[in-house]
Amino acid sequence: MARLPSDKWVDIVNLFCYPFSLRGPYFRAEYGAAYLGDSLDLLRSLPTGQVNLVVTSPPYALHFKKEYGNKSKKEYVQWFLPFAREIHRILSDDGSFVLNIGGSYNPGTPTRSLYHFKLLIALVEEIGFHLAQECFWYNPAKMPVPAEWVTVRRIRVRDSVEYVWWLSKTPWPKASNLAVLKEYSEDMIRLNRNGVRGTVRPSGHVIRDSFDKIAAGGAIPTNVTEADFSDVPESMLKMGNNAANDAYTRQCKENGIKIHPARFPALLPKFFIKLLTDVNDLVVDPFAGSNTTGATAESLKRRWIASEAVEEYLKASTFRFEDPEKQADPRQVTLF
Numbered sequence: 160m161a162r163l164p165s166d167k168w169v170d171i172v173n174l175f176c177y178p179f180s181l182r183g184p185y186f187r188a189e190y191g192a193a194y195l196g197d198s199l200d201l202l203r204s205l206p207t208g209q210v211n212l213v214v215t216s217p218p219y220a221l222h223f224k225k226e227y228g229n230k231s232k233k234e235y236v237q238w239f240l241p242f243a244r245e246i247h248r249i250l251s252d253d254g255s256f257v258l259n260i261g262g263s264y265n266p267g268t269p270t271r272s273l274y275h276f277k278l279l280i281a282l283v284e285e286i287g288f289h290l291a292q293e294c295f296w297y298n299p300a301k302m303p304v305p306a307e308w309v310t311v312r313r314i315r316v317r318d319s320v321e322y323v324w325w326l327s328k329t330p331w332p333k334a335s336n337l338a339v340l341k342e343y344s345e346d347m348i349r350l351n352r353n354g355v356r357g358t359v360r361p362s363g364h365v366i367r368d369s370f371d372k373i374a375a376g377g378a379i380p381t382n383v384t385e386a387d388f389s390d391v392p393e394s395m396l397k398m399g400n401n402a403a404n405d406a407y408t409r410q411c412k413e414n415g416i417k418i419h420p421a422r423f424p425a426l427l428p429k430f431f432i433k434l435l436t437d438v439n440d441l442v443v444d445p446f447a448g449s450n451t452t453g454a455t456a457e458s459l460k461r462r463w464i465a466s467e468a469v470e471e472y473l474k475a476s477t478f479r480f481e482d483p484e485k486q487a488d489p490r491q492v493t494l495f
């Protein structure tokens with residue numbers, strides 16, 4: 160693999176991360192660096208108020224523990240708060256913390272745990288975050304579990320959303336929905352063309368006849384993140400995290416390397432990075448896994464720092480920076 164020429168901002172990051180970075184980054188790319196180790200150490204070594212966005216998906220509290228040390232629901236909030244305290248500290252005053260977390264069932268009963276709501280309350284009331292908006296990731300690829308309730312006794316329906324808490328350090332995080340506009344629907348295009356008649360909806364909402372003049376280059380997205388279906392074959396799932404044929408998965412298979420079992424789709428960090436940051440801003444993912452966040456930040460020209468405790472995952476994540484279409488690009492990843 161070609162070596163990257165030393166990049167001045169990565170050197171600055173290394174200074175920030177001292178002493179965590181005594182080992183240096185595990186690898187780096189043009190805009191960022193990935194570190195192997197405990198993210199609490201990494202977060203503690205970052206300076207105060209310099210990070211624009213932390214977007215991450217920590218291990219969820221699962222009944223059946225996954226292989227990378229998921230905490231129990233009982234201990235989850237206490238386990239997470241030290242990370243949250245550091246995240247709050249390193250964010251700039253207009254920075255955001257986007258936390259993807261899954262719900263789960265209570266063991267033995269067809270009832271849902273409240274652990275992720277308890278976490279949200281603790282993040283706001285104990286750490287001092289503001290809840291900018293609660294968002295959702297629509298993931299129809301989720302398994303129909305627990306089988307006992309969903310496919311055997313058939314007393315619950317399939318779960319297909321995950322929670323994405325958008326938190327901020329102050330009530331006024333930097334954000335622009337103009338950066339994530341969607342294509343107008345046919346109805347909206349017709350509306351913009353023909354205009355609307357002023358009316359009052361049954362709800363009391365006043366629709367003004369100047370409504371058509373708000374056309375701003377696209378439709379404002381909802382708080383449910385899902386793929387744009389227009390260029391995806393119908394047979395493919397909307398926004399599963401099981402993309403079977405992307406460069407990362409393909410190269411893991413070819414090289415006999417374990418594929419990370421709990422990736423989020425690139426569309427998720429992409430949406431929030433575009434919504435909440437500008438080019439050259441700094442994005443951090445402390446629970447990087449296969450480093451979907453770092454690779455997405457890189458493609459959007461945002462600086463990034465990622466940390467992951469399991470070397471196998473981090474090593475495989477370098478595949479995300481070796482897109483065959485970019486092979487000719489001198490921006491190669493360096494393994495240390």
Ligand SMILES: C[S@@+](CC[C@H](N)C(=O)[O-])C[C@H]1O[C@@H](n2cnc3c(N)ncnc32)[C@H](O)[C@@H]1O
Nearest residue numbers: 197198218227422423446447448449451467468
């Ligand atoms: C849900 S996965 C993240 C997946 C990632 N969003 C992706 O798309 O690949 C959570 C990751 O956090 C890592 N992890 C757990 N505790 C950690 C810690 N203290 N420091 C660094 N990484 C940790 C796990 O090894 C796991 O890979």
